[in-house]
Amino acid sequence: MSTTLDAPAEFRRVTAASPVVAIVGATGAVGVELLGCLEARGFPLSRLKLLASPRSAGKTMHFRGKDIGVEALDDNSFEGVDIALFSAGSGISKRYAAAAVKAGAVVVDNSSAFRMDPEVPLVVPEVNAAALAQHRGIVANPNCVAAIATVALAPLHRAHPIRRLQAATYQAASGAGAAAMEELRLSTAASLQGESFEPKVLPHPYAFNLFSHNAEMDEASGYNGEETKVIAETRRILGAAELPIGITCIRVPVLRAHAMALTVEFDEVVSVEEARRLLEAAPGLRLVDDRARNHFPMPSEASGQDDVLVGRLRTDLGDPSGRSLAMFVAGDQLLKGAALNAVQIAERLLSGR
């Protein structure tokens, strides 16, 4: 099958045996992880092209034992590129994705630019890989919370449609980029030494502190942009357009793995045992649910791991009907929440599955 853009329902696979892959935003926190995932997973690429802002051009990055120079992104960057992994913010995606598609590449975009575009599939491979068949050159990689949450929710939702979801998040610094991670380290070091620290990257002090997510606030509804994204994207990925979702997104002083408390209501009573079985059998998940040892999902154990951790499964005492389950989830924001999911999408584009 050849690479074409014509028929809407056609699955435009990447057919090069050893595709050329470009990373846009290679020097960012997610860019670094994209390199790592491509290498760790033995992604069958013939050439890796690293693109970034002119400021970062000229740097070199290490990949498969070689140094690769970072080039400045421009309209001609995508010639000969089969897969372009974008991770440089919405503005860059909106500006350059069309050029990449025009040059023949399939774009996997980690920004929010196209996530709600009906012509762009929003994909978590374990959950809705079939949506890839609709792509027309661009595939959107979801918000980190939505990606991590849906891996844990989908196995339950498939067996027993979820009717209502309540979430409170515990989000790591990495979601705000490498500079936020460094601000967490520096401000914490200052605090331990009794020194003052002026936050530059995040709007509030971060050392031993937490705060409502720093995404833009919709003043009318009182929900911030992070919460709005998670609601819309979770619905889209699960194929549950009307699912009521209540959510509070909080930034906590953790470096790179997100956690979340989820409460899920079904139409009927779903036993903890059945939920455990469903989650245990599901791809991309690891059940960490040891009541005797008080061992449940933690950012420290999710960091650097491909699998999303799920546990603390129990019948929710807040629902007198007994039809709700509570659980706690942790996943690496930079991996399943970003780079890993993008590379998994790219793998599916190659295999056509």
Place this chain on the structure above:
Amino acid sequence: MSTTLDAPAEFRRVTAASPVVAIVGATGAVGVELLGCLEARGFPLSRLKLLASPRSAGKTMHFRGKDIGVEALDDNSFEGVDIALFSAGSGISKRYAAAAVKAGAVVVDNSSAFRMDPEVPLVVPEVNAAALAQHRGIVANPNCVAAIATVALAPLHRAHPIRRLQAATYQAASGAGAAAMEELRLSTAASLQGESFEPKVLPHPYAFNLFSHNAEMDEASGYNGEETKVIAETRRILGAAELPIGITCIRVPVLRAHAMALTVEFDEVVSVEEARRLLEAAPGLRLVDDRARNHFPMPSEASGQDDVLVGRLRTDLGDPSGRSLAMFVAGDQLLKGAALNAVQIAERLLSGR
């Protein structure tokens, strides 16, 4: 009125003009704050007696410009004491509270020993001070999350009975004592220097990490002891015996203020504006709800403050009926969550109001 124990419904006030106050567990994290609250609030005591384990006896602590020696607690410690503030764990309270009452003192107990005893009122003065009238020598000070949450919930509950509550907590190190706070500092310093650290006080690594609350787990229900306490105590303080409460208690790497995401369901639609008015007018609360500046309750601003901070008020999108509100609350675990509330109870015992 004299201090008596006889009639069950009688309000046994402390009538000494300048009572003798004892602190049991004076050298602990809460004990230190009890001294601070008594001093800051100008509590009209004639003498302060500091009691602790034999290990701490002989230390001195500073109060109103003087050094006071710490004495070893024994059965005779309460002679002449009018008010005994206990904060040395359930075991000590169970062992010594009766001796204190027998010696004529009123006990304000910060442990969980008597909180669910129907003969012992469980009191948050802003919420249910009237319950003090039932005391027979012991008044229980609630669990820190229950105390902080009920200050924020009661003004809404009085105007519109709460029908369901969902909570996710972000709990500070201080709830596990001074040693846990120190472990958070030491393990974080080690982490920043790339050194390993073996947790001693808490069961899991704490630096830049979070974990399910370390209270004992009920293996049958999957709820831990902290969650069970918050559920039972919140119901008791609000006078809502059957209120369905779902809760996930999480320990976060914050030093001394607890935060919580609360979702509250009513029988009818309650507007955000009305909720704001009710909370703004309520004692012990400060509304921090600035959507334009993305400024909401944070542990850093709640620490060292008497008031509980409440904000991020919004209509919960997880409830299609529109009858639920979401909010975020932060309060100093050592103050309103422990020492301050105990001293406020003692003040009511003096004033008889």
